[in-house]
Amino acid sequence: MAAPRRLIPSLSLLSAFEAVIRTGSTRAAARDLNLTQGAVSRLVQNLEAQLGQTLFLRERRRLVPTGPAQAYARDVAKALDLLARGAMRLRADTGGGVLSLAILPTFGTRWLAPRLPRFLAAHPGITINLATRLRPFDFGEEGFDAAIHFGRPDWPGTGAAKLFDETLVACCAPAFLAAHEVAAPADLASLPLLQLETRPNAWATWFAHHGVARGGGRGMLFDQFAPMIQAVIHGLGVALLPEFLARTELADGRLVRICGEAVRGEGSYYLVWPAAGAAYPPLVAFRDWLVEAAADPDGEAMLPR
Secondary structure, three states: OOOOOOOOHHHHHHHHHHHHHHHHOOOHHHHHHOOOOHHHHHHHHHHHHHHHOOOOEEEEEEEEEOOOHHHHHHHHHHHHHHHHHHHHHHHHHHOOEEEEEEEHHHHHHHHHHHHHHHHHHHHOEEEEEEEEEEOOHHHHHHHHEEEEEEEEOOOOOOEEEEEEEEEEEEOHHHHHHHHOOOOOHHHHHHEOOOEEEEOOOOHHHHHOOOOOOOOOOOOOOOOHHHHHHHHOOOOOOOOEEEEEHHHHHHHHHEEEEEOOOOOOEOOOOOOOOHHHOOOOOHHHHHHHHHHHOOOOOOOOOOOOO
16 A cells, blocks of 8 residues: 655655765765755754654764664665656657666676667667666666576566576686696696686586586686686686687687587576566567577677678
8 A cells, every 4th residue: 555645755855864864964965965054954854853753863063863764764765766767767768668777797798789789770769778787686676677687597576588508618818828738627727717706616517527526716706707808818817708708809819718618507698577567568679689689699690780
């Protein structure tokens, strides 16, 4: 049941309260909101009166938020962020709707972005807004219409369309390979093995596939493939990289495939969306197109011409 609108404080009251919590003082909040310090103080007092709650303790001319106020501030910040996102979506809408998509950074820049012109040319009224997210999130709180997800189709409350599996190849820089004797997969165990946070078992799986009892575990740790690829290019070690992401560097010689065949990763790439928004027209159009594009993930069929 929706709360009576008369109980909801005005945006001016909520904005002042959120700014004081975020900046730490009425003076800083006043600068942030382009108001006077006195105006901010009055807005906070009016909010306390409307809610019937003391939100701040006045200590030596300082406002110290109470515990309940800090919890309320988190809700207010989320609500203001959703309103701001909604306004941005409305302003960006060119008539066909706006699709807010969360992407994995390297997947988005290396695989999706080169193909998006084809989609936008076929659907000129649709606007796509992109933002990066590395892990599952609450669609209701974040306001996205869909997300690119790696792993398994186990994101609660969502629908999912599988795009393709991940195949990993061991890569290093040519100079690095020349400086290290590598004749068999077991030889990699003594080398610096670069790790990705979201693929903690990748090297263990690779070594097991090649019949090596124990794999090495030392090496730099990364949260994204893009900086890992640069680290490999500059000779900092060996990395397991998805074939479709490393294709350019392998083709131009900045990276070389090291011994051992490609190994299927433990997860796959999916497009996921909140179950309640499955019929949203921009999502339906994008989903249909993306599934077709993903049918040939390593090819050029969906690239712009």
